[in-house]
Amino acid sequence: MRIPENVLKLLNEQFYNELYAAHIYFAMAAWFKRSPYQGFASWMQLQYKEEMEHAMKFYDYITERDEPFATAAVKKPEKDVFESPLDAFKAAYAHEQLVTSQITKIYDLANEEKDWVTVDFLSWFLKEQCEEEHNTRSFVRALEFAGDDKNLIFGVNHWAAKRAE
Numbered sequence: 138m139r140i141p142e143n144v145l146k147l148l149n150e151q152f153y154n155e156l157y158a159a160h161i162y163f164a165m166a167a168w169f170k171r172s173p174y175q176g177f178a179s180w181m182q183l184q185y186k187e188e189m190e191h192a193m194k195f196y197d198y199i200t201e202r203d204e205p206f207a208t209a210a211v212k213k214p215e216k217d218v219f220e221s222p223l224d225a226f227k228a229a230y231a232h233e234q235l236v237t238s239q240i241t242k243i244y245d246l247a248n249e250e251k252d253w254v255t256v257d258f259l260s261w262f263l264k265e266q267c268e269e270e271h272n273t274r275s276f277v278r279a280l281e282f283a284g285d286d287k288n289l290i291f292g293v294n295h296w297a298a299k300r301a302e
């Protein structure tokens with residue numbers, strides 16, 4: 138049972154999209170490491186690992202279905218430096234929304250092609266994206282609420298530090 142070629146192409150691209158997401162979070166973690174906000178730094182680093190796991194899910198799926206894997210370049214993130222924690226989390230939230238649209242596009246195509254195994258595989262990612270959007274949006278809201286109050290921003294940073302995995 139082969140994966141339709143057009144679906145396979147998007148699945149392979151999504152491996153690199155997930156690596157790109159990981160790369161973004163890696164850059165954000167590095168930026169936060171040089172700031173007073175070590176809680177945000179560790180949150181971003183955990184998020185980086187999670188994106189690598191997402192990438193590997195696509196890799197494993199492609200190879201387990203005995204399909205060829207195509208290498209490609211990982212895009213360079215747009216920013217290495219951010220204006221504020223809010224700026225970084227706004228970028229993270231916007232990026233998660235973009236990833237949701239990427240996953241939805243593959244899901245639509247797999248449905249169209251009646252590739253039900255891929256549809257089933259992708260349903261985990263749709264749920265995961267709800268969580269990813271919720272998490273990043275929550276930090277945007279909290280940081281917007283904190284405004285310029287350093288004590289409140291530090292409180293949000295402590296909340297981020299509580300993330301276990």
Ligand SMILES: [Fe+2]
Pocket residue numbers: 155158187188191236
């Ligand atoms: Fe992801």
Ligand SMILES: [Fe+2]
Pocket residue numbers: 158188233236269
């Ligand atoms: Fe994500």
